[in-house]
Amino acid sequence: MAATVTEVNGSTIITGEPYFELADTLDCGQAFRWSQNEDGSWSGIAGGRYLRLRKSGDSLILDNTPLSEYENFWKTYFDMDRDYGEVITGISSDPLLKRIAEAGKGIRILRQESWEALCSFIISQNNNIPRIKGIIARLCEGYGESCEGGFGFPSAESIAALSPEELAPLRCGFRARYIIDAAERTASGSYDTELLLNGDIDSARAELEKTLGVGPKVADCTLLFGYGRIDAFPRDVWIKRAMSTLFDGKLPEVALPYAGIVQQYLFQFARTGGLEL
DNA sequence: CGCCAGGCTTCTA
DNA sequence: TAGAAGCATGGC
DSSP states (O other), X not given: OOOXXXXXXXXXXXXXXXXXXXXXHHTSSSOSSEEEOXXXXXXXXXXXXXXXXXXXXXXXXXXXXXXXXXXXXXXHHTTTTSOHHHHHHXXXXXXXXXXXXXXXXXXXXXXXXXXXHHHHHHHHTXXXXXXXXXXXXXXXXXXXXXXXXXXXXXXXXXXXXXXXXXXXXXXXXXXXXXXXXXXXXXXXXXXXXXXXXXXXXXXXXXXXXXXXXXXXXHHHHHHHHHSOOTTOOOOOHHHHHHHHHXXXXXXXXXXXXXXXXXXXXXXXXXXXXXXXX
């Protein structure tokens, strides 16, 4: 039962993809630039492109998005080449994982622009999701390029040129100098991209940890959401709670090939009260 | 007022 | 080298 993708009246329509719920995917703390509209549709900006999309029956409709635009960008962004059914089958030999995956099966891992992911998760540290969104919104409005529907995420170059004082309007607190250090490293091409994409996960994490304000958690989020590394397993406060409560601190063996995806299922499960039952 | 938020840096022993 | 304090800001 493969999903079909067609273009109708200038919009791309995805039909028969059971593993893609908009709320689960766009509002689960992996990306911070999506919001739901009054009519139930979602809109956001990624890669400098504005998109509005909605669910209609068994279909997902990407408004005003020709198939070429879908193929060129959104297909990768929404990780459409991955079979999430296969992932869930793979981890379901563990009964507890099976339950957690069932609860989060609408989640897909968004393949975000790496600089945006790095910057966003630097901002996320010791912070809460509503405020993270606010800071990122001010960052885009203040320094991003105007586009349909709002502003793109600002380039690393444009942020690297600023001082911490100039970032004061963001009200991001102590994170300002971290953002600038990350922007400078990104703009100057100092990260070993090949290592981040294909190196072993520990080396890749260490490469990002050279950045001021980047530790294991932010590095793993950047690898997972910005470099497509599903072998990264970010451990935040929620995951630590979930891991100790549910798995005695150790992820079941079957989850390891999909650690990053399982992490997102777990995050959702924990955050929506799964640990309290 | 206190505590916490998708943590990390810096100081201290 | 481990552990605690400090860190900006805002919501509750």
